Amino acid sequence: GAVVSQHPSRVICKSGTSVKIECRSLDFQATTMFWYRQFPKQSLMLMATSNEGSKATYEQGVEKDKFLINHASLTLSTLTVTSAHPEDSSFYICSASAGVSSGELFFGEGSRLTVL
Amino acid sequence: LAKTTQPISMDSYEGQEVNITCSHNNIATNDYITWYQQFPSQGPRFIIQGYKTKVTNEVASLFIPADRKSSTLSLPRVSLSDTAVYYCLVGEWDNDMRFGAGTRLTVKP
Numbered sequence: 339g340a341v342v343s344q345h346p347s348r349v350i351c352k353s354g355t356s357v358k359i360e361c362r363s364l365d366f367q368a369t370t371m372f373w374y375r376q377f378p379k380q381s382l383m384l385m386a387t388s389n390e391g392s393k394a395t396y397e398q399g400v401e402k403d404k405f406l407i408n409h410a411s412l413t414l415s416t417l418t419v420t421s422a423h424p425e426d427s428s429f430y431i432c433s434a435s436a437g438v439s440s441g442e443l444f445f446g447e448g449s450r451l452t453v454l
Numbered sequence: 455l456a457k458t459t460q461p462i463s464m465d466s467y468e469g470q471e472v473n474i475t476c477s478h479n480n481i482a483t484n485d486y487i488t489w490y491q492q493f494p495s496q497g498p499r500f501i502i503q504g505y506k507t508k509v510t511n512e513v514a515s516l517f518i519p520a521d522r523k524s525s526t527l528s529l530p531r532v533s534l535s536d537t538a539v540y541y542c543l544v545g546e547w548d549n550d551m552r553f554g555a556g557t558r559l560t561v562k563p
Contacts (some may be wrong), residue, residue: 381541382498382553383554399509407546433551442488443495443543443551 340366342434344446351422352454353399359419359449361432367395367412368434376429390413422453458542458554465560472529476542479523487518487525488543490554491506498541502527537561 341364351357361371370389374382386393386402388409395397396402404426406418419426429450433443459477468474469555475563478487490498502509502560504525515528541556 342497374553376555381539381555383556384552386552418534429495442500442503443490443498444485445490448495448497450495 340364340436340444341433342368342432342444344430344432346403346449347447348452350452350454353423354421356418356420357422357451358416359430359432359451361415361417361434363434363436363444366434366444368415368436369412370435371409371415371432372435373407373415373417374431374433376431376448379383382431384392385417387407389393411414419451424453427451428454438447458544458548460540460542460554460557462555463558463560465562466532467562469531469532472532472536473562474527474529474540474542474558474559475524476527476544476554477529478544481522481544482546484546485544486546487516489514489525489527490541490543492539492541501540508555509534528531532559532561534561 343362345360348387373385378383385400386394386395386396386407388407390412392411394407409415429448433445459516472533488503489501491501502514508517508554517526537555539558541553545551
């Protein structure tokens, strides 16, 4: 199946710093990418939907100035958590769609962010 | 938005067949039904997808009634390694990809 890779898988940072997470589709072109966050024992919460070359569409309650999403190419999307705080500590997961009508999503391995 | 409802948790024993049902009463005409499996600290993994009737692959079967307002994931002869959270996702390829609460399946020896 199609492969989506996230990097880094784990990151620890100090409060106030910014962290960038990359999501790459390795063997297909991703017309649409989705970013989720997941807290322990909870489901995935959709943060934003991004299409290559256009601005991301953020879900209600997600601060677009805090969670910067860039989808500059058909194989790469990045999520930057700006001025991170401990409450931003979470598991961030990206997924990509190849744009076929079936709607199958391919997920990355996830990135665990810990803000001290 | 096709909201989904699943049982919060299920228990089973090794070797048994497990059926997890997902309700999606307001599914749209263009929506597909996709099931994912997630282990702790990993991204979800695709299990099976369908639009209507029955779909079967090497790991599971998916039953979808004619009205498509629900779907049932069937896992034959589960093992301990099938302990995970299972999500049904209803939507199109470019939108509505929101997860419900999922079903936490625990397989016991």
